[in-house]
Amino acid sequence: MNFAVEIQGLNVWIGKNHILKDISLKIPEKNITAILGPSGSGKTTLLRCINRLIDLIPYSKVVGTLKVLGIDIYKTDPYEVRKRVGMVFQHPNPFPHMSIYENVAIAAKISGVARKKHELDEVVRWALEKAMLWDEVKDILYDSPARLSGGQKQRLCLARALAAKPRILLLDEPTSNIDPHNTLKIEEAIRELVKELKMTVVLVTHIPRQAFRLANYAIILNSGRVLDSGHVGKVLSRWDLLE
């Protein structure tokens, strides 16, 4: 089995708080891996280490080895890492000053996936289709995302992340603030991404049922340490999380 992410002896401090403690794990590629754990267990911090977004937090300190797609990301340009590792945040955050089209196109432009208008048109349509949003926005592409519902905004953020054609997609509780209908749509979109595009997805969730529905593998964090990891069914059963 090949691994998309390999972490060895990872310790993270934010100020004086020791957030992640001696984490060592491997995330298999072309699969969905769920990271579970109680609030404050370090799930989001771990996710933010994978694309070095942790660097933005003042007084953060990272020690250990973190390889993404075989490259030690702390020995390379973080901006290049982020172009290959897409991320969708807990709260939908489409850029409010850009249209729906521009929100998706900007990711394609920055990552170098597309530059010319017809290329951008294709990528925008492709990304919106993959995020299962195309049919709902195809007639309002040049409108502000402000008119979209919370769930639609989150799918727009998913499309934005996909437009950069990342090899790995990080999802930080992407359905925690949206309705069940949109949750199902996002879950379906994630499943298709792995099936069709062979993408590696790392999903932070606090819902064991969602992890079971979506993921192949699971990692349980508690107080900044890995409590358990392995096949999702086995891990969740061991901790009685499927009740």
Add this chain to the structure above:
Amino acid sequence: MDKSRILDTLFKILCCIITLFGMIPIIHMLVTITLRGSRVIAKVGIVDFLTAPPPAPGSNELGGIGTAIMGTIILLIISMIIGIPLSLILAILVVEFKESLFAKITRYFVKTLIGIPTIAVSMLIYTLVVVPMGGASAIAGGIALAIVLLPYATTYIETCFESVPQEYKEAGYALGMKRLLIILKIILPITRRCVVTSIVLSTARAIGETSPLLFTAGAAHYTYPTSLTDPVSSVTLLIFEYGLSPFKNLVDVAWGAALVLTLSYFLVLIAVRLGVKGVVL
């Protein structure tokens, strides 16, 4: 009616009375300026008042404030050319590199500059610019106004930049955007209305100042400048000097100029309010 409702009503009435009492000086000032100023402008004619040079002291003529308006526009342009880009850069520095020592020093410097009397700015520019150039000029006045404008514009723009939620910046970084691109593509476009308002308000504040121009602009009330090294007049300088004049016709011109200045402020504030929705002035 129960006791609490009576107390509530009495308190509201008391608040209204205190507010009205506090507004009396402002209302008195506005009414006086409007009555005395409009009388002068009506006598001269609005076009003549805005374009003609001032009258000779003690003559029976009234004249206008054309030289002062032209000087004010020149000073405004120079101060904006110098002050606005600098304020934008400083605001970006203070917000985006807030942990750096340079940003901390800049923030302290900017806050301190707000508290410095503007007459001191005038004296500083007199020493650094007027004396080496051999005389007062539009450039010296513009630099002095730019220094007055700088801390206000920087502070206002800084507030605009601070208001951008971190989540948008994070989304940009997550896409692989570099810091400069985040500033250009996310922070500036999101805050463009707020930034425009900040620029207008800080410029309006600076242009209403008199003391930075006392030793720098030259108060050339009777001549139109032909180059940036010529001394210039300004509306505020003209009001200050003519208002203290023993000649009645000059005092009258000062009242007319005061009305023009007041109306300009109101027009700017109304334009900003109409043009920039959601801004509380």
